[in-house]
Amino acid sequence: MNKQLLLGAEAIALGALDAGISGVYAYPGTPSTEITEYIQKNSGRRDHPVRSAWSANEKTAYEAALGMSYAGKRTLVCMKHVGLNVAADAFINSAITGVNGGLVVAVADDPSMHSSQNEQDSRVYGKFAMVPVVEPASQQELYDVTRYAFDLSESVELPVLLRLTTRLAHSRAGVKSTATRIQNPLNALYAPERFVLMPHNARRQYNNLLGMQERLEELSEQSSLNRLIPGSGKMGLLAFGIAFNYVMEVRQACGLNFPILKIGHYPLPRKQIEALFNTCETILVAEEGYPVYEELLRGYFGLQNGKQIKGRLDGTLPRAGELNADSVAHALGVTKKEVLAVPSIMVNRPPELCKGCGHRDLYEALNTVMRSCKEQHVFSDIGCYTLGALAPYNAIHTCVDMGASITMAKGAADAGLRPAVAVIGDSTFTHSGMTGLLDAINDHSPLTVIIADNDTTAMTGGQNSSANGSKLQAICLGLGVEEAHLRTIIPLKSHLAENIEVLRQEINWDGVSVVIAVRECIETAARKKRNPSANV
């Protein structure tokens, strides 16, 4: 079959479709979004339908995936690294219950924080849950390994974590696909002794999981993702995930010949690592992410049985950020050739809210109101409107995690801060904002929540959000917001005076109020105009 040019994220999607998934569950998040988008665009051509609409958040996505697996079908669940924090409860416990139909969770980490709040390493979660983790190094491997991961999941009856990073998710290469496997039939598993995690069951299941570990390690030893590239010399390389690519790049470009053990399947293949250690005096550990296994191999007291271990912890490689061929070359002692410098006239070009975006008009109104307040703190959240933190608006003062605007404003209000103002988007509100608003209502914490409703999940490229417009109003009323203090504004320049007045009234009111600022994202509107049939 011919090669198709695919993003790494798309290679996972195609691999999952060809592995016979019956559904994908996900909440958008860079750099994982394109996995689900590819399935949404391409599953229609398949013989059997594949459900693929967006979930409200990563936890609901993961649990739905577990339910589909319980019913016997294969399912993919996708998220960015911080999304796994949201889904962690379900993820960890699904390792205790185990799965029925194959369940693969694709988690895209973002080292260097290109579009994220941290660079946490999802392999830690895999280790924490004690499930197999696969970490392919190329787009073709992503396709092949996604297919394999479903077989693996069904054979060990555990969820499999597929970890990738931004660089691979958002890089294209030619990918060859293989024949599609048909979907599993409905085959729900009656196994309350596994799925009712009351203590007596949970203890037994946990012991089973512990008992599985030896077998999981054996599978890693046999995996084609873990393999030795032979070489010579006293230094050996342990290259994890896409760090392998940079190591190979330098080896090839500089004509070096050190042995490399490529790692892409966890738990670690102990015997293969031991074999490398036996032939080398120094081991350079190159991990794309946290020095998770470097720390383990180094040991708490740094005792290495006479071997020297180098990596991110001793500064041989940078402690933070993604690796590249340059940092690996430096670590290997390759003399750096002189390169041109960035000229001193260079200035940064930070991202900004689009010209004509409704958030601009919202912030103009909000800033006018806040300027007249003694305390001028605005708690905000994750989305395009986070760009309001930058000049010229400088309108928001926090952005921590999905939904934290409302709950942090509530805590600050409880501490006595007046006014306490939160700005959150429609998609983020349904992701994790609703429960916080319920807390504030139950606790009578005076705060004003501004829901910037642009009818989409804009920052990730305009995916459908779970609620907007009248549905958002109904949610707020249902949670207990008083009708008189549930207001709607239209963030347009022509409405500026009116919007300032509404915001001023609600911000000055000593109770819970919600102002919904309704105006469609201009990017989404333009996309709909170009392609009226598009559903995203």
Add this chain to the structure above:
Amino acid sequence: MQINIILAGVGGQGILTIAAVIDLAALQSGLIVRQAEVHGMSQRGGAVQSHLRIADQEIYSDLIAEGTANLILSVEPLEALRYLPFLASEGRIVTSTDLFINMEGYPAMEHIHAELHRTNRPVLVNAAELARKAGNPRTSNMVMLGAAAPFTGLASQELEASIEKLFRAKGDEIVAMNIRAFRTGKALSQPQASNT
């Protein structure tokens, strides 16, 4: 054979369309392609870049190492300079001279020119004007691709075939306009492409 290209611009300027044409042409030529791009926050008017690598043997890294880019193709002159550390000593810059100013402190054009001319024979392209002459200002990216074509290691017929394929759905007229823009750009840079 290995060609490393840095594509540079501002989020929203459409450098990924240029990348898509080159990718397709390289793949059709039986070559191996790796092309890393930027999605997410920077796409909102920030500096964006794509690392595009073409070779006749396996490519390992998705990223280009410093000092090894054969070409920086930029649709904005200041953005061309942002990636200078990647340029190989004999590498070339092909950049549009059309400014995109959406931030404070944008340097004076004469300073940008001076810095560009410190590099190995930069190819400066008044892309918007040439695109207008070719029939539509919106084809300026294809003017830029045409200007860069002699430095990509790819045959112009393959690049034109890819343009045809990618724009086919929009109609013959759009295809013809983009091919015209491509040829306009190429005519400008061809004389500057010799190795001497």
